[in-house]
Amino acid sequence: MPGIFDRLQKELENKGGEGGITALDLADLPPTLRKIMRLMLRELQLNYPQLTETIAALPEAERLSGKELDEALDVLTAQGWLIRIGQGEKAIYKVNLRRKAGSKLASGVWNTLDEKLKGKLPDDSTTDAPPPKEE
Amino acid sequence: MANRKIVSIHSFRGGTGKSNTTANLASQVALAGKRVGIVDTDIQSPGIHVLFGLDETKMGKTINDFLHGKCPVSEVAFNIGERALDSEGRAKLAGMNLWLFPSSIRGREISQILREGYDVNLLNEGFQTILKELQLDYLFIDTHPGLNEETLLSIAISDILIIVLRPDNQDFQGTAVTVDIARSLDVPNLILMVNKALPKYDFADLRKQVENKFHAPVAGVLPLSFDLADNGSKDIFSLQHPDHEWSKALREVAETVLAIK
Numbered sequence: 001m002p003g004i005f006d007r008l009q010k011e012l013e014n015k016g017g018e019g020g021i022t023a024l025d026l027a028d029l030p031p032t033l034r035k036i037m038r039l040m041l042r043e044l045q046l047n048y049p050q051l052t053e054t055i056a057a058l059p060e061a062e063r064l065s066g067k068e069l070d071e072a073l074d075v076l077t078a079q080g081w082l083i084r085i086g087q088g089e090k091a092i093y094k095v096n097l098r099r100k101a102g103s104k105l106a107s108g109v110w111n112t113l114d115e116k117l118k119g120k121l122p123d124d125s126t127t128d129a130p131p132p133k134e135e
Numbered sequence: 136m137a138n139r140k141i142v143s144i145h146s147f148r149g150g151t152g153k154s155n156t157t158a159n160l161a162s163q164v165a166l167a168g169k170r171v172g173i174v175d176t177d178i179q180s181p182g183i184h185v186l187f188g189l190d191e192t193k194m195g196k197t198i199n200d201f202l203h204g205k206c207p208v209s210e211v212a213f214n215i216g217e218r219a220l221d222s223e224g225r226a227k228l229a230g231m232n233l234w235l236f237p238s239s240i241r242g243r244e245i246s247q248i249l250r251e252g253y254d255v256n257l258l259n260e261g262f263q264t265i266l267k268e269l270q271l272d273y274l275f276i277d278t279h280p281g282l283n284e285e286t287l288l289s290i291a292i293s294d295i296l297i298i299v300l301r302p303d304n305q306d307f308q309g310t311a312v313t314v315d316i317a318r319s320l321d322v323p324n325l326i327l328m329v330n331k332a333l334p335k336y337d338f339a340d341l342r343k344q345v346e347n348k349f350h351a352p353v354a355g356v357l358p359l360s361f362d363l364a365d366n367g368s369k370d371i372f373s374l375q376h377p378d379h380e381w382s383k384a385l386r387e388v389a390e391t392v393l394a395i396k
Contacts, residue, residue, distance in 0.1 A: 020256075022255075022284070023255075023284065023287030023291045027316060028319075034321060035321070038292070038320075038321060041259060041288075041291060041292045042263065042292055043263075044260060095256070095259070096256065097255040097256045098255065099254050100252040100253050100255050100284040100285075103249050103252075110246060117241075117242040117243045117246065
């Protein structure tokens with residue numbers, strides 16, 4: 001029988017799975033927020049000085065002021081789409097993508113499939129199919 | 136920031152020749168002296184490995200192993216330029232900097248991903264790690280047709296998105312959906328490639344029609360080819376038959392990709 005800590009751990013895992021942004025959510029973001037998220041997706045993590053430096057290096061039309069950047073970072077972290085580790089100048093930002101959910105099919109279906117696939121040798125489809133006869 | 140480009144190849148519907156296109160484009164770009172990686176994110180129905188002569192016995196570690204935390208992504212890399220030279224076309228890739236990151240073709244591993252899901256952050260970290268560790272110029276991502284988590288992520292992080300479509304009304308409608316999403320995700324370079332065009336069509340006119348419909352450039356119109364079908368994904372067709380019309384049009388697309396700064 002699972003103990004209270006197992007249950008709490010499970011709850012935490014489930015909560016973690018619900019958080020974060022999906023790629024489709026990105027499309028609905030205002031341009032400023034989307035710009036930061038796209039940048040973070042490519043850089044994975046940046047500290048605050050690196051972020052300001054990267055934003056400053058963007059073409060003029062795409063640049064954000066310090067205030068705009070700070071406000072955007074506050075919104076993104078409040079939503080759980082960026083994770084902020086530390087505070088102020090030392091803060092490090094990481095993107096937080098939502099976990100891809102598993103199938104909602106009943107577990108029995110998967111167990112049956114697993115049983116059928118268990119121990120199956122490399123299937124015949126890996127060998128070249130014979131060429132069709134030419135007429 | 137280094138000028139490393141992610142190129143996603145996508146089609147809304149299956150059967151457009153997406154994996155074939157990805158394998159051929161990546162090979163042509165590698166042949167131009169670039170460092171190139173290919174990731175198969177079509178986890179549900181992987182296939183691009185076949186074009187590089189891989190089967191279950193040769194494959195080693197896969198993207199599935201990486202997503203399950205069984206190995207670092209670097210261990211998934213299969214060096215095409217050293218290890219997949221067993222056909223006339225692929226032999227031309229000898230010494231080229233081209234790596235494939237295949238998805239598993241074992242039924243249980245595919246079903247495990249479908250059943251349990253996976254950490255999308257890890258997949259994205261894998262892309263960026265591959266780019267940096269192998270010092271790639273281009274990372275090609277072969278996606279699953281339609282829209283799902285991996286596909287949307289790959290579109291969102293792309294510098295270049297190539298949408299493959301056939302001259303077919305179902306493809307046109309589906310492509311409109313992908314084009315809309317790509318635009319709302321601010322993909323910097325959106326390119327269309329028309330594949331399997333009947334030779335009786337006026338290709339210049341078809342190109343113009345598609346460009347007008349989607350307001351995006353068409354990098355190439357590739358003919359429907361029995362020779363390509365006869366190849367049956369056994370080899371990289373544009374390397375095996377460089378003078379074929381399909382190969383010439385494919386190289387036009389590769390040149391477009393290479394020209395994007």
